[in-house]
Structure formats: structure tokens, C-alpha cells
Amino acid sequence: MNQYEIGAARVGIGGPVGSGKTRLLEQLIPRLMQREINFAVITNDLATKEDAERVQKSGLIDPKRVRAVETGACPHTAIREDPTLNIQTADELEREFPGLELILIESGGDNLASTFSLDLVDYWLFVIDVAGGDDIPRKRGPGVLNCDLLIINKYDLAPYVGVDLEQMKNDALKARQGKPFLLTNCANGDGVDAVIDLITESVLFKREEVI
Structure with a gap:
């Protein structure tokens, strides 16, 4: 846990373009509400606020709890090299919503080398999808290896894109060396x-123990 453990936990969501990060976010939101977790969202895009606006207009969450960061460069720069803008935005959300427990920080789509700075997040997810190829875990990119939780999304598409799902799971197990991975279908919320x-x-439980 980093310096933000006393405040809201900050959880990053990264992964390549089209892997399903925003769809995952949209599936997380109603479930977090059902569990009565007090949370907010930050999205990162290169030069637009499209992802934030999509979530704001979804009707799933109070639009004021969703903020956009325009990175102005490759998305990884704002989550790894210089996360200042995201840190400032997260701080603003904590001031505006006292008692905030969780801030989800979605990165813009990037490559398999994209990682989150631990100055920014306490825990981060890396989303890949089977349509990107079953060799992704074998390529052992930093995102796959270093994330706290690897998510293999769109597993239902495996038969249609010629992917050996069992092999992909075995490769993820070997590459991750005991760190967790999960299969999801964010189109219907499975997983x-x-x-x-x-x-x-x-x-969240660890945060409560510290408090």
C-alpha cells in the first residue's frame, strides 16, 4: 500500500486499445453500488474526454463523480512517467466527496508494456482480450507480468477467433507465477x-485494517 492508503484506495485499469477497459468499468459501477462502496472514476484519453462522457451519460453513476484527464501524449505517460494530473484529480475527488473509499483510474488504450506508477495506484488491473491472440501471455509484456490482477476478457469469443483458451490460461498461469488472473465477458458481466x-x-479490507 502506498501513501494514499489512509484515503481512498486507488485502483488502475490498463490494457491495449479495444481490450474492454471501459466496458469493464461500466460493469463494475453498478456492482460497486450494490455493495454500497463509495467510489469515483477517472478516465484518461489522449486529447478527448470521450470515455468520461460515455460513463457520465450512461446513467450508472452521478456524473460529478466522473472526471477526465487529457494526457496530451501516449496514455502511459500520465499513469507511469508523470502521474501528476491523475494524482491531482484524485485529490480533488477526495476533497469533494468526503468518505470516498475507492477511485478507479482507467488508462487510455496502450500496448503490452503499459504499467501504472505505484505513486498513483495501490493496485492495478491489466485487461487483455482473446481476440488479440492467445500468445499474449507468452509474450510476457510488463503489463501482463507486473499487474496485480490480469483480466483475460472476451473469453467467449475464443472459438470464433481460433484461440485455444486452455493454452492461454496455462500460459498466463506460468507467466504470472502465482499472481491472480481472471476470465471475464464484460459484454454480459460474467466474471x-x-x-x-x-x-x-x-x-479495501487492508485499508480498513490500517484505519
Whole structure:
């Protein structure tokens, strides 16, 4: 846990373009509400606020609890090299919403080398999808290896894109060396409750112990 453990836990969501990060976010939101977790959202985009506006207009969450960061450069710069803008935005949300327990920080789509600075987040998810190829875990990119939780999304598409899902799972198991990974279908929410369970167990419960 980093310096923000006494305040809201900060959880990053990263991964390549099209892997399903925003769809995961949209599936997380109603489930977090059902569990009565006090949370807010930050999205990162290169030069637009499109993802934030999509979430704000979804009707899933109070639009004031969703903020956008325009990175102005490759998305990884604002979550790894210089996360100042995200840190400032998270601080603003904590001041505006006292008692905030969790801030979800979604990165813009990036490559397999994208990682989060631990100055920014306490825990981070890396989302890949089977349509990107079953060799992704074997490539052992920093995102796959270093994230706290690897999410293999769109697993239902495996038969249609020629992916050996069992091999992909075995490769992820070897590459991750004991760190967790989960399969999800963010189109219908399958597997998303297990994501929240891990966030709760790994971050929120530990935060309560510190307080």
C-alpha cells in the first residue's frame, strides 16, 4: 500500500486499445453500488474526454463523480512517467466527496508494456482480450507480468477467433507465477463480481485494517 492508503484506495485499469477497459468499468459501477462502496472514476484519453462522457451519460453513476484527464501524449505517460494530473484529480475527488473509499483510474488504450506508477495506484488491473491472440501471455509484456490482477476478457469469443483458451490460461498461469488472473465477458458481466471480490480483499479490507 502506498501513501494514499489512509484515503481512498486507488485502483488502475490498463490494457491495449479495444481490450474492454471501459466496458469493464461500466460493469463494475453498478456492482460497486450494490455493495454500497463509495467510489469515483477517472478516465484518461489522449486529447478527448470521450470515455468520461460515455460513463457520465450512461446513467450508472452521478456524473460529478466522473472526471477526465487529457494526457496530451501516449496514455502511459500520465499513469507511469508523470502521474501528476491523475494524482491531482484524485485529490480533488477526495476533497469533494468526503468518505470516498475507492477511485478507479482507467488508462487510455496502450500496448503490452503499459504499467501504472505505484505513486498513483495501490493496485492495478491489466485487461487483455482473446481476440488479440492467445500468445499474449507468452509474450510476457510488463503489463501482463507486473499487474496485480490480469483480466483475460472476451473469453467467449475464443472459438470464433481460433484461440485455444486452455493454452492461454496455462500460459498466463506460468507467466504470472502465482499472481491472480481472471476470465471475464464484460459484454454480459460474467466474471466481474470476482474482480470486485479481489479488489475488496486485496485493497479495501487492508485499508480498513490500517484505519
